Amino acid sequence: MSAVIKLEHIDVTFKSKTRTVQAVHDVSLSVEKGEVYGIVGYSGAGKSTLVRVINLLQRPTKGQVEVNQQDLLALKPKALRQARKKIGMIFQHFNLMNARTIADNVDYPLKSSKLTKAQRRAKVAELLDLVGLSDKKNAYPAQLSGGQKQRVAIARALANDPEILISDEATSALDPKTTLSILELLRSLNQRLGLTVVLITHEMQAVKEICQKVAVMENGQIIERGDLLHVFSQPQKQLTKDFINTATQIEQALGKVLQQPAIKHLRSNERLVQLSYIGDSTDQPIITELYKRYLVTANILFGNVEILQNTPVGNLIVTLSGTEKNLNAATSYLRQAQVNVREIKVGRDVIPLTKKEHA
Numbered sequence: 192m193s194a195v196i197k198l199e200h201i202d203v204t205f206k207s208k209t210r211t212v213q214a215v216h217d218v219s220l221s222v223e224k225g226e227v228y229g230i231v232g233y234s235g236a237g238k239s240t241l242v243r244v245i246n247l248l249q250r251p252t253k254g255q256v257e258v259n260q261q262d263l264l265a266l267k268p269k270a271l272r273q274a275r276k277k278i279g280m281i282f283q284h285f286n287l288m289n290a291r292t293i294a295d296n297v298d299y300p301l302k303s304s305k306l307t308k309a310q311r312r313a314k315v316a317e318l319l320d321l322v323g324l325s326d327k328k329n330a331y332p333a334q335l336s337g338g339q340k341q342r343v344a345i346a347r348a349l350a351n352d353p354e355i356l357i358s359d360e361a362t363s364a365l366d367p368k369t370t371l372s373i374l375e376l377l378r379s380l381n382q383r384l385g386l387t388v389v390l391i392t393h394e395m396q397a398v399k400e401i402c403q404k405v406a407v408m409e410n411g412q413i414i415e416r417g418d419l420l421h422v423f424s425q426p427q428k429q430l431t432k433d434f435i436n437t438a439t440q441i442e443q444a445l446g447k448v449l450q451q452p453a454i455k456h457l458r459s460n461e462r463l464v465q466l467s468y469i470g471d472s473t474d475q476p477i478i479t480e481l482y483k484r485y486l487v488t489a490n491i492l493f494g495n496v497e498i499l500q501n502t503p504v505g506n507l508i509v510t511l512s513g514t515e516k517n518l519n520a521a522t523s524y525l526r527q528a529q530v531n532v533r534e535i536k537v538g539r540d541v542i543p544l545t546k547k548e549h550a
């Protein structure tokens with residue numbers, strides 16, 4: 192594999208009379224050909240500014256920009272225009288021309304190509320077919336749903352056969368079901384055309400659906416990055432954890448669990464823990480082993496297994512009961528078995544064991 196996008200030590204500083212904003216600070220990013228790479232972060236983190244550097248819609252204040260092994264900053268305007276054609280872009284608000292038909296919108300970027308009118312017509316038909324909108328070619332944008340408009344925008348972005356597609360919050364204005372269908376479309380374009388996709392979003396859910404790699408941005412910097420599975424199973428930074436929790440809904444489940452009276456009054460021989468694991472270990476063998484080896488019983492309060500990149504990722508909230516020594520041994524065993532154990536402190540309401548229970 193080779194890097195199709197290589198950004199090195201990128202700084203973008205916006206200066207006005209009254210203030211200076213460092214939107215991107217010392218960011219290096221490498222995206223391999225054929226990857227779907229997610230960049231996640233809250234509003235203002237610098238995501239849009241960073242991806243606009245990829246096609247030099249935004250010139251960096253500092254740093255190197257290499258796309259398809261070409262140093263974009265060294266290109267003359269004409270060569271840069273050519274290079275930009277290989278980088279398609281879609282946006283949250285579609286940016287369609289309302290006075291033109293769907294076919295004309297998709298045809299627009301082909302106007303400067305060498306294709307004949309007939310070839311262009313065929314190309315537009317092919318693109319609309321690719322995004323499942325052949326029957327809408329004579330409609331106007333106002334007659335389409337949000338999801339359909341985004342499909343038109345995708346067809347238009349693909350008109351010049353780009354190798355890279357940048358998606359800047361392209362699903363943010365769509366409902367969850369339509370979001371999924373657009374993400375599915377991006378995934379299939381990635382697989383069918385070998386298109387490299389850079390997806391920026393504030394929704395980890397979207398990243399989880401289709402990305403192989405993810406970078407988390409905060410204050411103009413990438414604070415964590417890696418393979419999706421790795422970042423999901425071992426997030427290091429609190430912000431990454433927060434994003435993941437919104438996508439797995441584990442915190443929501445935990446909130447409900449903590450409301451249960453039995454949990455509010457946890458006994459001193461009980462621990463409330465979150466167990467997370469990736470791969471084939473299912474909850475049952477883990478739980479059976481805990482009892483067989485350490486006489487530790489586990490009561491599952493919440494369980495969720497998701498498939499990320501064809502790999503199961505499990506999250507359980509359980510109470511473990513046993514003696515202090517055995518609970519410690521069981522926890523070590525779990526960690527050795529590559530299960531991430533997070534103990535959840537329940538508060539002050541721990542009921543001490545009676546003498547009899549100790550015995």
Ligand SMILES: Nc1ncnc2c1ncn2[C@@H]1O[C@H](COP(=O)(O)OP(=O)(O)OP(=O)(O)O)[C@@H](O)[C@H]1O
Binds near residue numbers: 212214232234236237
């Ligand atoms: N042209 C500009 N002039 C001045 N400041 C800018 C400009 N563009 C962006 N900024 C500032 O740079 C910072 C990063 O903005 P950017 O749009 O890249 O963030 P983002 O993560 O994409 O957020 P959003 O999703 O809200 O666009 C913000 O503080 C923003 O106000």
